[in-house]
Amino acid sequence: xxxxxxxxxxxxxxxxxxxxxxxxxxxxxxxxxxxxxxxxxxxxxxxxxxxxxxxxxxxxxxxxxxxxxxxxxxxxxxxxxxxxxxxxxxxxxxxxxxxxxxxxxxxxxxxxxxxxxxxxxxxxxxxxxxxxxxxxxxxxxxxxxxxxxxxxxxxxxxxxxxxxxxxxxxxxxxxxxxxxxxxxxxxxxxxxxxxxxxxxxxxxxxxxxxxxxxxxxxxxxxxxxxxxxxxxxxxxxxxxxxxxxxxxxxxxxxxxxxxxxxxxxxxxxxxxxxxxxxxxxxxxxxxxxxxxxxxxxxxxxxxxxxxxxxxxxxxxxxxxxxxxxxxxxxxxxxxxxxxxxxxxxxxxxxxxxxxxxxxxxxxxxxxxxxxxxxxxxxxxxxxxxxxxxxxxxxxxxxxxxxxxxxxxxxxxxxxxxxxxxxxxxxxxxxxxxxxxxxxxxxxxxxxxxxxxxxxxxxxxxxxxxxxxxxxxxxxxxxxxxxxxxxxxxxxxx
Numbered sequence: 001x002x003x004x005x006x007x008x009x010x011x012x013x014x015x016x017x018x019x020x021x022x023x024x025x026x027x028x029x030x031x032x033x034x035x036x037x038x039x040x041x042x043x044x045x046x047x048x049x050x051x052x053x054x055x056x057x058x059x060x061x062x063x064x065x066x067x068x069x070x071x072x073x074x075x076x077x078x079x080x081x082x083x084x085x086x087x088x089x090x091x092x093x094x095x096x097x098x099x100x101x102x103x104x105x106x107x108x109x110x111x112x113x114x115x116x117x118x119x120x121x122x123x124x125x126x127x128x129x130x131x132x133x134x135x136x137x138x139x140x141x142x143x144x145x146x147x148x149x150x151x152x153x154x155x156x157x158x159x160x161x162x163x164x165x166x167x168x169x170x171x172x173x174x175x176x177x178x179x180x181x182x183x184x185x186x187x188x189x190x191x192x193x194x195x196x197x198x199x200x201x202x203x204x205x206x207x208x209x210x211x212x213x214x215x216x217x218x219x220x221x222x223x224x225x226x227x228x229x230x231x232x233x234x235x236x237x238x239x240x241x242x243x244x245x246x247x248x249x250x251x252x253x254x255x256x257x258x259x260x261x262x263x264x265x266x267x268x269x270x271x272x273x274x275x276x277x278x279x280x281x282x283x284x285x286x287x288x289x290x291x292x293x294x295x296x297x298x299x300x301x302x303x304x305x306x307x308x309x310x311x312x313x314x315x316x317x318x319x320x321x322x323x324x325x326x327x328x329x330x331x332x333x334x335x336x337x338x339x340x341x342x343x344x345x346x347x348x349x350x351x352x353x354x355x356x357x358x359x360x361x362x363x364x365x366x367x368x369x370x371x372x373x374x375x376x377x378x379x380x381x382x383x384x385x386x387x388x389x390x391x392x393x394x395x396x397x398x399x400x401x402x403x404x405x406x407x408x409x410x411x412x413x414x415x416x417x418x419x420x421x422x423x424x425x426x427x428x429x430x431x432x433x434x435x436x437x438x439x440x441x442x443x444x445x446x447x448x449x450x451x452x453x454x455x456x457x458x459x460x461x462x463x464x465x466x467x468x469x470x471x472x473x474x475x476x477x478x479x480x481x482x483x484x485x486x487x488x489x490x491x492x493x
Contacts, residue, residue: 012062223251246293262298309364310476327437335442364476
């Protein structure tokens with residue numbers, strides 16, 4: 001293998017070539033997270049016959065310029081693709097790859113640039129599709145903790161400080177409670193002008209809409225415990241290219257390096273080897289048309305075909321307490337604590353099902369329907385589904401948050417989506433539902449006035465009432481034991 005440095009439009013770019021004379025197909029990875037961290041990955045591609053090209057995006061690490069997240073990736077990526085195809089070691093074929101922000105860099109090459117600069121295939125893992133998609137849930141509720149962590153680590157700086165928010169929270173555990181949230185950079189002690197710009201973006205869905213016009217194969221990879229799961233699935237569903245493949249495991253944002261508590265030995269997939277095999281088949285035009293793939297069933301050692309979904313089954317949990325409760329932003333229900341307070345006035349409505357008489361395979365979107373009242377003109381409704389084992393261990397299965405703006409004191413019927421579940425639930429498990437007004441610090445606290453939670457300077461208490469007889473949990477249950485598949489075979493067909 002041959003390695004050397006190059007510049008593309010003055011951006012820092014590393015190229016690692018396979019042994020031999022070439023020319024070779026290329027793999028392009030554009031990243032804001034330091035290209036030198038991808039050297040082992042680049043060596044893996046090169047050993048398998050690909051020219052590996054890894055680039056720091058504009059304004060990051062060794063690349064000059066100003067760092068404006070999501071602003072320059074299409075133009076800079078297109079220039080890089082054209083440069084690669086002019087090189088004597090390139091055979092003209094190119095796969096754009098990346099995870100998280102780097103997946104966005106890969107996707108815009110397929111969707112936002114002229115035809116001569118497009119890749120021949122795209123591999124997008126845990127894709128961060130855009131500013132609006134990362135900043136808020138589809139319901140509009142602000143993702144506070146993950147965005148504060150990302151911006152503290154990477155925003156408006158040429159390098160990264162991965163532990164910046166953790167250090168700040170150690171120094172001030174109440175850091176994220178201070179108002180207004182738009183003033184976070186001052187409390188972090190550094191300039192962060194793009195933090196305010198982040199919250200002005202609400203144009204969700206642009207890349208998903210453009211995906212219908214894609215003309216190249218896609219491999220989308222995600223985890224059921226990743227906060228971008230729904231975006232990954234939506235991308236796969238919308239993709240208009242000749243083939244679309246989906247791999248979803250019981251993983252977090254780091255995929256196999258961050259397995260969920262429900263991951264089993266069979267869910268340890270050699271992703272690098274699978275990526276190479278898929279890339280070869282994609283470039284050779286050997287993938288069958290259409291959408292295929294596989295999803296891991298947590299709590300088992302099974303893989304199921306992508307798109308497998310159970311039949312909706314409803315359950316009416318029994319009220320334990322909190323049909324009337326107070327959503328107090330001064331003591332919000334925390335997203336990082338499954339403990340339910342045993343004393344004081346209730347801060348959530350708590351319901352539970354009887355123990356499951358037999359195992360259930362739950363695969364697909366879950367939801368909760370209810371009738372409820374908020375005595376404020378704006379209210380967030382956070383619903384958390386928790387599995388309670390006979391031994392008393394609690395594990396979060398799903399969470400959903402919606403924002404309702406309506407007349408104070410008016411009872412409304414609505415549904416809270418809990419996202420997708422792919423989980424085998426053992427006999428004896430009870431399902432606990434928590435219905436609250438906050439899910440903090442994962443999500444910003446609603447001021448309950450209709451004002452912007454990011455810029456508001458004062459929060460108000462909101463009284464809530466739930467009609468417990470109206471609460472219905474809908475779970476997608478497979479009617480029979482599923483037939484497992486080999487994930488590699490499904491991806492490579």
